[in-house]
Amino acid sequence: MDQRDADTRAASRRLLATSERELQRIVLDMHDGPVQDIFAALSQLQVLERALAADAAAEQRVRQAMRLLERALGEIRNFIGAFRPPGFERRALGEIIEGLAVQHETLTDQAVEFELPPDLGDCALPTKIAIYRILQEGLANGHRHSGAARQRVTVERRGQAIALTVSDDGRGFDPQRVLASEEDVGVEGGHFGLRGIQDRVSMLGGTFALESAPGRGTSLTVTLPAE
Amino acid sequence: MIHVLLADDHAIVLEGLRALLDGESDITVAAWTTDGTEVVKLVEQHKPDVVVLDLELTSIKGTEVIAALRDRTAPPKVLVLTAYNDGESLRSALDAGADGLALKTESPQQTLTAIRQVHAGQLVFPQAARRWIDGRAGAGAPGELTPREREVWALVANGLTNPQIAERLGLSDNTVKFHVQHLFSKLGVKNRTEAALKYAHGR
Numbered sequence: 001m002d003q004r005d006a007d008t009r010a011a012s013r014r015l016l017a018t019s020e021r022e023l024q025r026i027v028l029d030m031h032d033g034p035v036q037d038i039f040a041a042l043s044q045l046q047v048l049e050r051a052l053a054a055d056a057a058a059e060q061r062v063r064q065a066m067r068l069l070e071r072a073l074g075e076i077r078n079f080i081g082a083f084r085p086p087g088f089e090r091r092a093l094g095e096i097i098e099g100l101a102v103q104h105e106t107l108t109d110q111a112v113e114f115e116l117p118p119d120l121g122d123c124a125l126p127t128k129i130a131i132y133r134i135l136q137e138g139l140a141n142g143h144r145h146s147g148a149a150r151q152r153v154t155v156e157r158r159g160q161a162i163a164l165t166v167s168d169d170g171r172g173f174d175p176q177r178v179l180a181s182e183e184d185v186g187v188e189g190g191h192f193g194l195r196g197i198q199d200r201v202s203m204l205g206g207t208f209a210l211e212s213a214p215g216r217g218t219s220l221t222v223t224l225p226a227e
Numbered sequence: 228m229i230h231v232l233l234a235d236d237h238a239i240v241l242e243g244l245r246a247l248l249d250g251e252s253d254i255t256v257a258a259w260t261t262d263g264t265e266v267v268k269l270v271e272q273h274k275p276d277v278v279v280l281d282l283e284l285t286s287i288k289g290t291e292v293i294a295a296l297r298d299r300t301a302p303p304k305v306l307v308l309t310a311y312n313d314g315e316s317l318r319s320a321l322d323a324g325a326d327g328l329a330l331k332t333e334s335p336q337q338t339l340t341a342i343r344q345v346h347a348g349q350l351v352f353p354q355a356a357r358r359w360i361d362g363r364a365g366a367g368a369p370g371e372l373t374p375r376e377r378e379v380w381a382l383v384a385n386g387l388t389n390p391q392i393a394e395r396l397g398l399s400d401n402t403v404k405f406h407v408q409h410l411f412s413k414l415g416v417k418n419r420t421e422a423a424l425k426y427a428h429g430r
Contacts, residue, residue, distance in 0.1 A: 031283070035310045035331050036237040043243030043335040047250055070334055077312065077332035086315045099314020105355030106312060 012203035013126040020085045020129055027084045030076055038073050042066060081107060082136070088129060092122045093162070096132055097155055104139045112139065114153040123162050123226040130200045130224055131155070131164050137197055138166035138220050146170025146218060161206070162226050167219035172212045197222065229346045232275035233259040234266045234292070235308065236285055240331070244279070247335055254342065263287040267295050275303050277346050279329075279338070282309040282316060290323035297324045297402050304345040308338060317356045322373060324405055327351025360412060372413055379406045383419050384426035 052059040094116045101112040142151045148170030201208045206224035257273040263284035282289035307320040310331040326345040329338040382392045393403045
């Protein structure tokens with residue numbers, strides 16, 4: 001690797017960490033502002049709803065307002081769930097993966113089997129962030145498109161690298177077609193797609209392999225330098 | 228009657244919850260505070276059945292407050308109230324020893340229900356977090372134990388009883404009981420003998 005490549009890679013690593021810090025700030029703002037306000041407003045409206053039990057029309061309007069606020073809260077919940085960075089600096093890689101799997105199960109009711117060797121250890125921050133975001137995307141993709149009842153996650157050390165595999169036995173797809181259609185597509189609903197996964201991997205100098213075919217399930221494997 | 232103490236940095240949330248809880252015939256708000264460092268003192272004064280605690284306090288870590296409450300001889304039930312339903316929050320609340328978790332991004336009605344559930348002795352966590360409670364994922368993987376649980380495990384393996392462990396570590400019997408329960412579920416063992424065997428077999 002020549003000096004310019006090394007500089008680019010170092011800059012990429014800084015950029016990844018910076019974007020996580022930005023996300024954390026946005027999530028905190030949502031948390032400290034709208035979440036508290038809407039939750040408090042809903043509490044008050046619930047009191048009002050009871051007080052208005054004798055006035056059906058007024059009660060109906062209050063209920064309607066509550067439904068709207070609950071919907072807004074639900075959207076914030078999804079946003080925060082997708083973007084809040086876990087304790088990257090405090091938690092080891094295995095804990096972060098486990099936390100994400102549990103979060104995914106909570107949100108989707110879809111089972112996630114995972115295999116984490118007890119001696120997995122930790123890795124450099126940019127790799128940890130990339131593994132987390134790629135796994136998040138892989139699980140979300142599998143949930144939205146595969147139709148599989150369960151997904152499988154394996155993380156292991158391969159020499160100086162960390163290897164992550166997300167797989168399912170769902171309906172599968174044609175990778176070339178999907179990758180081509182994502183070429184010019186931006187972020188959809190907070191998801192950065194397969195293209196985004198590839199970008200993250202190449203920023204860190206890792207490898208990306210996707211095996212899928214219609215009716216044959218999907219298996220995504222990335223390896224990233226541990227340090 | 229369920230006596231509740233509310234602790235949340237946000238005064239508007241406290242005001243809303245108080246209004247809501249006051250309308251319930253089986254619940255009474257014994258005290259409330261926006262200062263997390265006051266919680267332990269207020270619990271001593273009011274002896275509530277349930278403490279509803281924001282996990283994201285600014286003055287002190289919510290998990291530290293829970294740990295302090297757990298060390299009391301008759302700890303109240305603790306319901307964590309948080310905006311975050313991610314693995315991180317669940318794990319923190321469980322590790323600290325909370326009895327349940329309610330979300331600020333869901334209807335306050337859910338918080339009401341959760342208060343009654345933890346008061347009735349239920350653990351109120353999403354189904355997916357059961358793997359941490361049952362110890363399925365952590366079964367046989369002691370890497371998941373907290374430092375305190377490791378200490379307790381060593382003492383259990385040496386044949387100490389809960390009161391003896393409590394004395395040795397300067398904790399309450401209840402806290403030790405709690406750690407032992409968590410330890411057993413994480414190790415996937417049913418009793419002290421199995422825990423000791425596992426300890427003897429290379430941890």
